[in-house]
Amino acid sequence: MIYDVVILGGGPAGLAAAIEAKKEGAENVLILERDRELGGILNQCIHNGFGLHTFKEQLTGPEYAERYIDMAAELNIPYELNTMVLDMQDNGDTKMIHAISEENGYQALETKAVILTMGCRERTAGAIGIPGFRPSGVFTAGTAQRFINMEGYMAGKEVVILGSGDIGLIMARRMTLEGAHVKAVCEIMPYSNGLTRNIVQCLEDYDIPLKLSHTITFIHGKDRVEAVTVMQVDDKLKPIPGTEEIIECDTLLLSVGLIPENEISRGAGVEIDRRTNGPVVSELRQTSIPGVFASGNVVHVHDLVDFVSEESVLAGKGAARYVKGELKNEDNFTTVNGDGIGYVVPQHVTVSNIDKDLTFYMRVRKVFEGSVVNAYIGDEKIATKRAQKFVPAEMVNFKIKKSVLEKYPNGEIKFVVEPKEAKK
Amino acid sequence: MKKEMICISCPMGCHLTVEGEDGNYTVTGNTCKNGEIYGIQEMTNPQRVVPSTVVIKGAMLSRLPVKTADTVPKGKIFDVMKAIDEVVVEAPVKMGDVVLADVCGTGVDVVATKSMAAC
CATH class of the missing domain: 2.60.40 (Immunoglobulin-like)
Structure with missing residues (x-):
């Protein structure tokens, strides 16, 4: 069997793209998801504020996801969970998707169109090169979010957060509500990288200091984080000697940016834009390979899921029209x-x-x-x-x-x- | 009295100025009606929705996400968190199910924000 559209990733982008592709007349649509459930990162984003544009109300992440999961179910869109896509090959009229899962073993799926909706990954401690040992207690904000909100493990008690991205701000509030003491959020830039509303409702509501133009220059502790050295930076982002402040803590969360996850795209030869780190796309989100589409955070990092959904509707439309031979x-x-x-x-x-x-x-x-x-x-x-x-x-x-x-x-x-x- | 604040009703983040006394406030800087409601509420009785998790037994994961179905007074957030922390539910649960009624006498229910099957 040759699929019409195979969608790589069952998060908000993949769900919206699959729903639109099906509505626009693509017949055999399949979603491949590597996690144990659909919904992607929304499952761990238990805070509210999603869906104001799409549904005109404030939903939490899981609620937003469930609405799309229900829509996909109504359209009988099949999906495979715990399935990792390893590679994509462009054979002209069709593409081959190579995937593995515990249930089905190795599969090679042939499809007319593909939609890339793999989302993005967090930058890690290694990516920003903070000196010091590698003690436990250093987490990306999203990892801590998953531990706390889904697995039920508290990440730490005395917390410093580096980076003022939205996930960092959301986690500052979340950890405070769960009884931790968030001592500071340090941001190297002179402005915050999160939404203004999150500065208000996550930091100001709980009197958590936001230190702009400050960064962390050393992580203290060998087995567990014991403290961090915080320094002010000049307008060239260089630490200013003499401004060192040591803040004792047992946990450091990093919210220092997201990177679109394009290993599969690159492997297939999709042209990547160096500015976005995502595929170069057209108005209906077709990449440089005809029949391969992309949407959501794999294309460029969005700040609101509503716009991920909006963009994915375009990709779904594009893929369906491509299959029907109607794409100009x-x-x-x-x-x-x-x-x-x-x-x-x-x-x-x-x-x-x-x-x-x-x-x-x-x-x-x-x-x-x-x-x-x-x-x-x-x-x-x-x-x-x-x-x-x-x-x-x-x-x-x-x-x-x-x-x-x-x-x-x-x-x-x-x-x-x-x-x-x-x-x- | 005059107070500057940033509206959190939506991601626009409008800069509001609220002026006035005792129940007679005017809001400027807002671009929609929600901004006016928020501005006045911040002066009289600030409110927030509280999202959190509760323990769930017999599901794929050990935590069920929940939220207060409506806003609760800001000053009660930590009491609400304490009450939510004591809740234990059994799978299956449907999104919207009440897991704790009338939390801390606020008249607001705590509801599940995700459906979880028994397994």
């Missing part, structure tokens, strides 16, 4: 990140594949106040995105109408941060 490939536009913008997704646009409008996702490089993001084709300004302020932690969603893009045959769409123009 004119590739009218490429996108470019201009001044102040770190990256733009999608990187390629075929205008005739867009329904009404297309949302461009991007991140600014630093905090901008009194600014707008403008989109240009050539010298012509085609659209403007306004906001109170733009911060790197909050992804910019820039929606442009199809009718605007249709005015131009092809070219480059360039996104630039510019000062707000004074009202005439």
Whole structure:
């Protein structure tokens, strides 16, 4: 049997993509998931705040996941759990997925289209190279989250958190509620890398100090963490001698960034964007290999699951249309990140594949106040995105109408941060 | 009295200014109605939803995620956590099942946020 669409990963991206592919007319859809249940990382994100865009209410992670799991069940979408995909091969009209599981052993699955929804991984202590021994008590924030929320093990009592990413902030509150003492959250940048609301409801609500422009330069302790050395950094992010402060603790949580998990994509020869560390994709999230699509955190790290779902609907649509031979490939536009913008997704646009409008996702490089993001084709300004302020932690969603893009045959769409123009 | 705060109703994080006295407050800086409600509530009776876990027996995992079905007063969060910590449930559980009714006399139930089968 040849599948229509095989989806690699049953987290929020995979579920939304599978549901949309099926709705759009793909027949044989299969989700492969390496964990023991569907839902991905949402299962350990027991806090609320998910789904405001998708469901117009505040859900917890497991609730958000269960709604999608139920939708997939209603559409009778099959899935295989405890199944690890090892490799993907592009054979032109079909792709081969090589996977192993305890139940089915080794399997080679042939499929017309693939959707990559493997998500991302946390950066670890090794990735940021903090000097010191390797005592127990150093966890990535997500690992501690899994231990506490799913397995029922407390990670520590006296805690310091490095990095102010959202998972770190959420864990500061979670550990406080479970009786731990969170002594400080240290952030090397002069601004937080988490959502503002999380600074308020996770740190300020519990009087947890946020030390901006501070980093950890040494981990003390041989068998178990005993303390960390915290230092202030200058504007080049170098520690300033004389600012050393030793904070005693038994646990260090790291919330220092996420990396899209693209080993399978790379192995198959999918083109990767160095800015996002994810595949280069089109408006309907097709990668550089025709028939291979990608969405969610494997493409670029999102800050809200709602946008993962939104993006995955595009990938599901794209895969279904590809299978039915309805996907166009004119590739009218490429996108470019201009001044102040770190990256733009999608990187390629075929205008005739867009329904009404297309949302461009991007991140600014630093905090901008009194600014707008403008989109240009050539010298012509085609659209403007306004906001109170733009911060790197909050992804910019820039929606442009199809009718605007249709005015131009092809070219480059360039996104630039510019000062707000004074009202005439 | 005047207070600056950041709205946590959604990820927008609007900067609010709340002015006024005793039950007569005006909120500015909000971009939706939820911001006004939040601003006034922060001055009169700050509220939060409390998510946590309880012990579950006979399921694949040993912890069941739960939350207060509505917001509870901020000052009661640690009492609510203590009450939640004492709950032990048996699988199977359905999402939305009440695991603890009227927690700490708040009139708010603690409900399961995940379905877990018996195994």
